[in-house]
Amino acid sequence: MSDSPQGFSLKEWIFTTDHKRIGILYLIGSLAAFAIAGTFAIMIRLEQYAPGQQIFESGSAYNTALYFHGAAMILVFLIPALTGFFANYFLPLMIGAKDVAFPRINAFSVWLFYAAIILALISLVIPDPPDVMWTGYPPYSVTTEGNTAFYVFTVHLLGFSSILGAINFLVTVIYMRAPGMGWNQLNVFVWTILGAFVMQLIFIPVLASAVTMLLFDKYLGTHFFDPTQGGDVLLYQNLFWFYSHPAVYVILLPAMGILYDVIATMGKNRIFNYKVLIYAGIGGVLALAGEVWIHHLYIAGVPDWLRVGMMITTLLISVPIGLMIMSLWGTLYKASITFNAAMLYASACLFLLLVGGLTGIPLAMTVMTANLGQTSYVHAHFHFVMALFSTFAIISGIYYWFPKMTGRLAEGPLAVIAFWINTIGVNVTFWPLFIIGVQGMPRRYWDYEQFPQFEPYHHVATYGALLVAVGMLLTLINWVKSAFWGVKSEANPWHSKSLEWTHCPNPPGPGNFPEDVTVSEHWTPYDYVK
Amino acid sequence: MRLLGRRLLMLVLAVATAVPAWASEEAEHAAGVALTPAKRWDILWDHVLIDLLVIGLVFGFAALYMLFKYKAKNPTDLGQGPKLTKGQAIAWALIPVAIFVADDFYLAAQGWTLWGIYRRVPENALEVKAIGHQWYWEFDYGNGVVTQELKVPQGRPVVLRMHSEDVLHDFYLPKYRVKEDVMPGRITYVWFMPDEITETLVTCTMYCGAAHSQMYGKVSVITPDKFTAWLETATKAAEASQNKIGAVTRDQVKG
Numbered sequence: 001m002s003d004s005p006q007g008f009s010l011k012e013w014i015f016t017t018d019h020k021r022i023g024i025l026y027l028i029g030s031l032a033a034f035a036i037a038g039t040f041a042i043m044i045r046l047e048q049y050a051p052g053q054q055i056f057e058s059g060s061a062y063n064t065a066l067y068f069h070g071a072a073m074i075l076v077f078l079i080p081a082l083t084g085f086f087a088n089y090f091l092p093l094m095i096g097a098k099d100v101a102f103p104r105i106n107a108f109s110v111w112l113f114y115a116a117i118i119l120a121l122i123s124l125v126i127p128d129p130p131d132v133m134w135t136g137y138p139p140y141s142v143t144t145e146g147n148t149a150f151y152v153f154t155v156h157l158l159g160f161s162s163i164l165g166a167i168n169f170l171v172t173v174i175y176m177r178a179p180g181m182g183w184n185q186l187n188v189f190v191w192t193i194l195g196a197f198v199m200q201l202i203f204i205p206v207l208a209s210a211v212t213m214l215l216f217d218k219y220l221g222t223h224f225f226d227p228t229q230g231g232d233v234l235l236y237q238n239l240f241w242f243y244s245h246p247a248v249y250v251i252l253l254p255a256m257g258i259l260y261d262v263i264a265t266m267g268k269n270r271i272f273n274y275k276v277l278i279y280a281g282i283g284g285v286l287a288l289a290g291e292v293w294i295h296h297l298y299i300a301g302v303p304d305w306l307r308v309g310m311m312i313t314t315l316l317i318s319v320p321i322g323l324m325i326m327s328l329w330g331t332l333y334k335a336s337i338t339f340n341a342a343m344l345y346a347s348a349c350l351f352l353l354l355v356g357g358l359t360g361i362p363l364a365m366t367v368m369t370a371n372l373g374q375t376s377y378v379h380a381h382f383h384f385v386m387a388l389f390s391t392f393a394i395i396s397g398i399y400y401w402f403p404k405m406t407g408r409l410a411e412g413p414l415a416v417i418a419f420w421i422n423t424i425g426v427n428v429t430f431w432p433l434f435i436i437g438v439q440g441m442p443r444r445y446w447d448y449e450q451f452p453q454f455e456p457y458h459h460v461a462t463y464g465a466l467l468v469a470v471g472m473l474l475t476l477i478n479w480v481k482s483a484f485w486g487v488k489s490e491a492n493p494w495h496s497k498s499l500e501w502t503h504c505p506n507p508p509g510p511g512n513f514p515e516d517v518t519v520s521e522h523w524t525p526y527d528y529v530k
Numbered sequence: 531m532r533l534l535g536r537r538l539l540m541l542v543l544a545v546a547t548a549v550p551a552w553a554s555e556e557a558e559h560a561a562g563v564a565l566t567p568a569k570r571w572d573i574l575w576d577h578v579l580i581d582l583l584v585i586g587l588v589f590g591f592a593a594l595y596m597l598f599k600y601k602a603k604n605p606t607d608l609g610q611g612p613k614l615t616k617g618q619a620i621a622w623a624l625i626p627v628a629i630f631v632a633d634d635f636y637l638a639a640q641g642w643t644l645w646g647i648y649r650r651v652p653e654n655a656l657e658v659k660a661i662g663h664q665w666y667w668e669f670d671y672g673n674g675v676v677t678q679e680l681k682v683p684q685g686r687p688v689v690l691r692m693h694s695e696d697v698l699h700d701f702y703l704p705k706y707r708v709k710e711d712v713m714p715g716r717i718t719y720v721w722f723m724p725d726e727i728t729e730t731l732v733t734c735t736m737y738c739g740a741a742h743s744q745m746y747g748k749v750s751v752i753t754p755d756k757f758t759a760w761l762e763t764a765t766k767a768a769e770a771s772q773n774k775i776g777a778v779t780r781d782q783v784k785g
Contacts (some may be wrong), residue, residue, distance in 0.1 A: 059741055123780055137736075137737070140738060140739060144739065229717070232717075233698065233714065268602075269611040273624075300711045311645075322627070322630045323626065323627070325589070329589065329592055329593060332596040333596060333600070335611060336608055337601050354589055361581075364637075370709055422670050440702070447742050447743045454658070480764065518681040529610060
């Protein structure tokens with residue numbers, strides 16, 4: 001990992017404007033968040049092992065852990081890993097650019113990200129840590145003793161960081177593509193990042209305004225959400241989910257983008273129905289993203305016409321997502337697949353996506369949520385999409401581009417063993433939660449003395465979580481070991497046709513490409529089939 | 531090309547008209563039998579589950595088959611994925627879309643029908659106020675009868691008019707497959723049909739603070755006779771204590 005001839009210099013890393021180093025900084029920050037929030041996940045599962053108090057001294061301590069786990073995993077791990085790390089490191093390489101459009105703004109983005117991490121870490125040691133869940137619903141977030149300000153400021157910092165990133169990457173893709181590269185010659189990953197950042201740009205200001213009103217209500221005596229003074233508690237939920245549903249696609253799209261690139265390269269195949277995938281699939285997701293948020297409020301007392309109307313828009317999401325899935329499956333058709341660690345994780349992702357997506361369909365139906373809403377069924381559903389599918393896609397991407405970043409391979413028995421432990425572990429953890437969710441096990445419970453019949457299921461889920469902990473630890477050990485002592489990789493180990501593999505060394509030096517890149521009108525990054 | 535387009539259009543129309551017709555037939559069939567909303571929920575859940583299982587198995591086996599079948603014999607082998615003509619590309623978009631949309635409309639029709647039943651409160655329903663507090667439930671039967679246990683008569687629908695005195699809560703009756711948020715400043719409602727004598731529970735499913743998971747109460751379904759007797763006794767007791775409180779206050783004022 002030494003692209004600096006002078007050796008390691010902390011100052012150079014902090015003040016870097018190089019998109020690759022900024023990417024690595026995002027990777028380190030988001031993996032640290034993953035490790036800490038993952039530790040909380042294990043503690044949460046241990047607490048749920050049996051009814052009654054287990055390892056947390058009180059419900060409040062448990063709630064703080066829930067808050068930190070959710071907020072850190074979504075806001076500090078998933079979104080920054082996908083739109084921070086992967087976008088920064090690989091998007092300029094894929095389009096043949098020397099850097100992003102605004103390198104200094106890019107550096108400012110990663111500083112804001114680290115400021116948010118520091119703030120989140122401080123919130124763990126202050127006397128009254130935030131306990132508002134990652135959703136921060138009032139009135140609780142206003143009346144609680146917990147320090148909601150830390151939640152608000154963390155969201156602000158990450159929001160600014162993402163808005164700056166959005167402008168930066170949209171401009172980069174529009175203006176800095178290699179000469180000759182048309183819109184239909186982009187990697188699918190580039191398109192998914194474009195889609196994700198368009199949504200970030202449109203929707204983040206809404207979330208920022210919602211949490212700012214929360215801050216004003218709690219500390220400055222305003223009454224936006226206080227019904228006794230003419231405010232409305234539902235206003236916050238509407239504003240929050242107007243951003244936070246699109247945020248699911250900010251995570252889902254780039255995660256799927258990684259899969260297309262991994263599967264097309266490892267299968268040496270063209271993307272099936274590329275134009276339909278891009279314009280109908282990703283385009284359709286963008287078109288629907290802002291019209292479905294009420295499905296998070298199906299049981300929140302909103303008017304019935306909204307609950308039925310958005311049931312229909314929500315169900316229709318299956319159309320663009322279905323087209324994306326057709327392309328993903330089609331890319332396997334008549335492929336010539338070589339399995340490496342990246343391809344193993346990508347294969348598992350297909351099934352995780354299937355389970356996560358299909359279990360969401362009942363939750364799109366208003367009346368089904370009358371029983372399923374806010375139970376561990378919902379919990380298992382969105383963990384399949386976000387925690388399992390998206391995280392597996394991230395791991396797949398890290399394995400796939402590992403030689404690009406380090407010049408070394410991270411393959412080997414340790415990678416394969418960790419893969420199987422992870423795959424078995426996540427399924428053992430979350431299938432029992434589906435089952436007891438349908439039978440009425442609520443989410444966010446630190447005790448469940450009223451549901452003693454669910455204890456055996458919680459046992460199984462907890463054992464599964466411990467398996468995942470082992471698998472993730474082995475994966476991390478493998479990466480660190482391989483980064484320093486791994487087998488040296490050839491320049492293009494997967495024989496890819498994409499620019500980041502064909503035109504620059506591992507790892508790329510300053511300016512990325514030894515020679516300026518131009519592409520012909522017949523070139524595509526998936527140009528395998530004769 | 532034009533012929534293909536017309537055939538596709540016919541197929542889309544056929545699927546789009548056939549599936550909702552079938553869906554509404556099923557709904558009518560179900561409506562003929564007097565079922566509680568909870569029972570209908572279970573039936574619809576089974577339908578949805580079959581729907582998901584079919585899609586899941588088709589795509590799951592397709593993926594599994596292709597992952598094994600198209601494993602490279604030689605690391606240098608290239609894939610042979612077809613390059614689609616314009617017509618094929620459009621067909622590979624429209625046909626799946628038609629199937630997805632048809633399934634969506636089938637599910638939407640089913641869901642909408644049952645949702646209508648969930649929201650239409652029967653006229654003979656017993657009305658009880660439910661009040662959420664951090665961290666307990668209260669039930670107000672009128673005339674000063676306020677309890678922490680929900681007692682209802684068997685065989686008569688019950689509608690709960692709900693609000694919260696502090697933060698958000700959610701009123702969830704797992705046995706009756708209903709839940710709805712409870713909040714300050716707005717009144718929400720759910721109704722359910724207590725069809726058999728039983729003891730069950732209401733529990734909170736909206737995060738509301740430290741004792742969120744302990745916020746549950748007893749729900750007892752008793753015979754109508756027992757219920758009438760209990761309500762009478764409770765009303766008298768409430769009146770008596772009301773008078774007593776009044777008397778005490780007067781005494782205190784005098785003192």
